Amino acid sequence: MQSMLTKFESKSSRAKGIAFHPKRPWILVSLHSSTIQLWDYRMGTLIDRFEEHDGPVRGVDFHRTQPLFVSGGDDYKIKVWSYQTRRCLFTLNGHLDYVRTVFFHHELPWIVSSSDDQTIRIWNWQNRQLICTMTGHNHYTMCAQFHPKEDLIVSASLDQSVRVWDISGLRKKHSAPTAMTFEDQMARQNQQQADMFGNTDAVVKFVLEGHDRGVNWVSFHPTLPLIISAGDDRNVKLWRMSETKAWEVDTCRGHFQNVSACLFHPHQDLILSVGEDKTIRVWDLNKRTSVQSFKRENDRFWVIAAHPEINLFAAGHDNGVMVFKLERERPAYAIHQSQLFFVTKEKHIRMYDFTKGAESLSMVSLKKVGAPWVPPRTLSYNPAERAVLITSPADGGIYELIHLPKEPAGAVEPTDSKRGAGNSAVFVARNRFAVFTASTQTIDIKDLSNASTKSFKAPVPINEIYYGGVGQLLLCAPGAVILFDIQQRKTVAELPVAGVKYVVWSNDGLHAALLSKHNVTIVTKNLEQVSTLHETIRIKSATWDDAGVLLYSTLNHIKYTLLNGDNGIIRTLEETVYLTRVKGRTVSCLDRQAKPRNITIDPTEYRFKLALINKNYSEMLQIIKNSNLVGQSIISYLQKKGYPEIALQFVQDPATKFELALECGNLEVAVEMAKELDRAKLWTRLSEEALKQGNHQVVEMCYQKLRSFDKLSFLYLVTGDTDKLNRMAKIAAHRGDFTAQLTNSIYLGNIEQRIELLKELDLYPLAYVAAKAHGLTEECEAILEASGMTEEDMHIPDFGAPAQIAQPLVPTYEANLPLRTRTQTVFEKVLLGEVEGLSLEDNAAAANGLDAEEQAGANGLGDLEGEEEEEGGWDMGDDDLDLPEQADDFVNVGGDISGSSEPDLWARNSPLAADHVAAGSFDTAMQLLNRQIAAVNFEPLKPRFLEIYQASRTYIQASVGLPPLVNYVRRTVEETDPRRVLPIIPQDLEYIKTVELRKGFAAMKSNHLDECVQIFRGILHTLMLMAVSDQSEVEEAQRIISTATEYVLASSMELERRRLEEEDSESNVKRILELAAYFTKPTLERPHRQITLMNAMRLAVKYKNFNHASHFADRVLANSNAGPNAQKAQTIKSRCARSPTNTVDIDYDQHAEFDVCAASFTPIYAGQPFVQDPFTGAKYHPQYRGEICRISQVTEIGAPASGLRLVSS
Secondary structure (H helix, E strand, O other), rough: OOOOEEEEEEEEEOEEEEEEOOOOOOEEEOOOOOOOEEEEEEEEEEEEOOOOOOEEEEEEEOOOOEEEEEEEEOOOOOOEOOOOEEEEEEEEOOOOOOOEEEOOOOOOOOOEEEEOOOOOEEEEEEOOEEEEEEEEEOOOOEEEEEEOOOOOEEEEEEEEEEEEEEEEEHHHHHOOOOOOOOOHHHHHHHHHHHHOOOOOOEEEEEEEEEEOOOOOEEOOOOOOEEEEEEOOOOOEEEEEEOOEEEEEEEEEEEOOOOOOEEEEEEOOOOOEEEEOOOOEEEEOOOOOOOEEEEEEEOOEEEEEEEEEOOOOOEEOOOOOOOOOOOOOOOOOOOEEEEEEEEEEOEEEEEEEEOOOOEEOOOOOOOOOOOOOOOOOOEEEEEEOEEEEOOOOOOHOOOEEEEEOOOOOOOOOOOOEEEEEOEEEEEEEOOEEEEEEEEEEEEEEEEEOOOOEEEEOOOOOOEEEEEEOOOOEEEEEEEOEEEEEEEEOOEEEEEEEEOOEEEEEEEOOOOOEEEEEOOOOEEEEEOOOOOEEEEOOOOEEEEOOOOOOOOEEEEOOEEEEEEOOOOEEEEEEOOEEEEEEEEEEEEEEEEEOOEEEEEEEEEOHHHHHHHHHHHOOOOHHHHHHOOOOOOOHHHHHHHHHHHHHHHHHHOOHHHHHHHHHHHOOOHHHHHHHHHHHOOOOOHOOOOEEEOHOOOHHHHHHHHHHHHHHHHHHHHHHHOOOOOHHHHHHHHHHHHOHHHHHHHHHHHHOOOHHHHHHHHHOOHHHHHHHHHHHHHOHHHHHHHHHHHHHHOOOOOOOOOOOOOOOOOOOOOOOOOOOOOOOOOOHHHOOOHHHOOOOEEEOOOOOOOOOOOOOHHHHOOOOOOOOOOOOOOOOOOOOOOOOOOOOOOOOOOOOOOOOOOOHHHHHHHHHHHHHHHHHHHHHOHHHHHHHHHHHHHHHHHHHHHHHHHHHHHEEEEEEOOOOOOOOOEOOOHHHHHOOOOHHEEEEOOHHHHHHHHHHHHHHHHHHHHHHHHHHHHHHHHHHHHHHOOOOHHHHHHHHHHHHHHHHHHHHHHHHHHHHHHHHHHHOHHHHHHHHHHHHOOOOOOOOHHHHHHHHHHHHHHHHOOEEHHHHHHHHHHHHHHOOOOOOOHHHHHHHHHHHHOOEOOOOOOOOOOOOEEEEEOOOOOEEEEEHHHHEEEOOEEEEEEEEOOOOOOOOOEOOOOOOOOOOOOOOO
């Protein structure tokens, strides 16, 4: 028999009493130190402590249905507690010595207690009264328990006897009054003669004598008329009783110290006992022989308890308590396609058909494989031979190879079986299986006749072997998992994962889940780690969804995890199950009774997350449209993943919706929510966000709601809305706000109104100065007359023409002028119906069938508008292209700011070329670029230099005849340390991703390749002079550089091919076909890659290179197997299969990996020498070293460089 499985251990003083809660994973432990502990044995946490007893607490018990437990201790007291209120409800006093045990009745409101005062007492815990005292023992009564069904009590005493008491009279006496016959009334009156001690309620039925010393424990069998007792004579005695007599059946001998406690196994024919010899012993109830023992080094055992519902036991010892199982409850099973083969509790092999939902008859009986109570551990199925491999821990580990009958005919003994010694056995091929023997650390490869064909030692000490793919094994060592090749006898891969207990392969065999006690590790078939997660509760089983989602079960939950590590809860479980398969909304599983079950789940959450990761917008729309996926978890998940615009679709709470709308910059939703909530704080935040976006119409509404008149006036000034500015002046006059009136008159340039206002305020000198400055002579005389002053009284300095308020060059109040780029995500466009084929109104019930990795894009830089099957401007049947030339933009910036200290600070504070350009130090910027990326031709960078220089400065007109004041624009706006101030750099990374990249993709799609080259080359030039904030943005910039390089290379090759095609020379056919083939090599977005493949396939067919055409057709189908392009590729493939030859021999090896030289557009095969551009990474043949890079047109090919720096610190 295998070792016991310890599930929980606590460290404390001596444990004297134990009780399991019947439903919750709780255990009560009463200690010799007077404390009662309440533990959660699943989580391993202490829930509570109860400390009102004075001295050791020897007995404790949970009530079956009420939130109560009872305890008894050496203070002679019995206490009833509520674990809900965490306090003692009342105390029962009456015992005159230590209370040894206390137990609740299974039905009646009674408690039975045994005590060193030699009595057994029954208490009614509802009315808190003693209802019966049973005397008869003449020494300490060590234990007393109710019978689980009958009106009996059994007691044990140090007087060496066991007594059985009949309490049926007590039940009748305390039951509800009913109509009684004359005979019942007479019988009740005559009951007083039942007991010579005057006890008329409980009488001794049997006295069992057989122990040579005191008896410590006694217990009833749950269903049979059996009693088990344990004594200081080191024996465990089994007793049988009938209606009239009781007798000793047998004695279990083996303990070599006092036996403290014993009990019957609730579900099997076993007896468990514990003793002061520091052992737990398991006995066969039928043979009365010891079948297993478990020994602790230093701790004597004092008590043992069994869980009333599940297969759990607990034993208390000198230093705490341990919860354990005798055997694994996980059924042995294997799955093949839609069939589940499993071993029942009766040790029969059965088959369950998932599609039919039907369970077959028993196929084979395994009664002879190990002892009856030792279940098989694993089952491995071989569909080719219809054979199973069974392993069992019996006899130190055995395996049995059994051929299943074609038709199940009941539990028959196998006729043709092969058996051997081994701890683990799995099929590794159609006619081979591997057997691992732990004692020798040997792995034997055997054929179906059980003959060894190969034998070898494990490379490291291991615990288990699992199937690892055809001809391979997964070896589970204590701290690692090893992928081992059987044929070559070598380690293929190794992954440090501790304590792996089970391996579950995905349906496609590409991934496996390694399950340990608290961890799930997902790996590829080559043992490369994909993700890992940790659970606090033990993990029991796992199975894979068809979509590649792992569902796993813990003791009380079914959960899921995606390949990227995102996980969540699907549903709770009432009892532990072992998952076998998931299909749609149904999870198939086996329970602990080895019964097949189907559980309905809601897969919406993990399917939505999977669709989100794969950018499967049609499925996401369908889920949003039809499901009730709501809650803070999904909202926080979407926020965490950077999809607040999608989270908006699930939110109903206005405050949360407002926050999300601001986060994703959706002003329309934010305005709606602000109107609904109408709080000043929200209007303030909305105005700030709208101002950032340049939406001054929303800003105006916010200021109106906030009644911010001064801000409104300034807004109307900068937008040029003079009508509303006049209205603000009238409002200020109506409010009597003189400051606002003066401000508005200045904004409007209305000198007459200003003078009238100053006169109204009796500020005649100021009014006079204003009139004099503007040349209003008559007004000056009127002011002097009204004030009673003369011109000599006024001392006015000389001044020139009065300054005027600058007016907007272009009135912008009629429409918003965006100041910050905010592009809509693809999902927002889908919601608005702007993406063809996808909208919320469409009934897009099914997923779009696109491959997850491919749809996300090769580099994940951006999403493409439209559908993949649209070629845009690409005409696959007509090669004449009209590509417009794009004019160069040139910005002429005047002005000089020499002498300013701020640019000097910029240049000193940063090693970035962009910051030196902003500082006006073009020479040092070019030197930095030369050192970092070997830039030598700076002419293409001139527009970028001037753009950065211009954007970092603003100019304010001061006085007439004087140069303007220069204001330097910083990106570190909150920085006060002059050593850290840095300039603003226009066109940030977000702008490039959301605007420029999309322009480039659109140009590629619309077949404007000249424009495409120009856009992507411009992106490269922009990124040469760029500043980002952290390392993640540096990596993002590197990916964009790689993408831009690939697109420039691809477009350049295609333009060269078209140039050759225009020459219309037969000598160019070979080169045309080569360039078309090389056009498919750069890493482009999937729809664009499809265009290159269709182009190459078309040209190969045109020039009768059918072998290459078939190859390109295969790649088209691998890229996408649905749609018009796929149908066209399928047709071409079938036609080319008839004549798989090439008319023109070209330099293109479809089976070899190669790069394309960006100068000569010829292959650079693996192993050939090459040089690289230090900035773009483009590869060239060695003869191009020292020339200008054809991709960037700025850097020198093959020159040494330190690498582009984009972070200043």
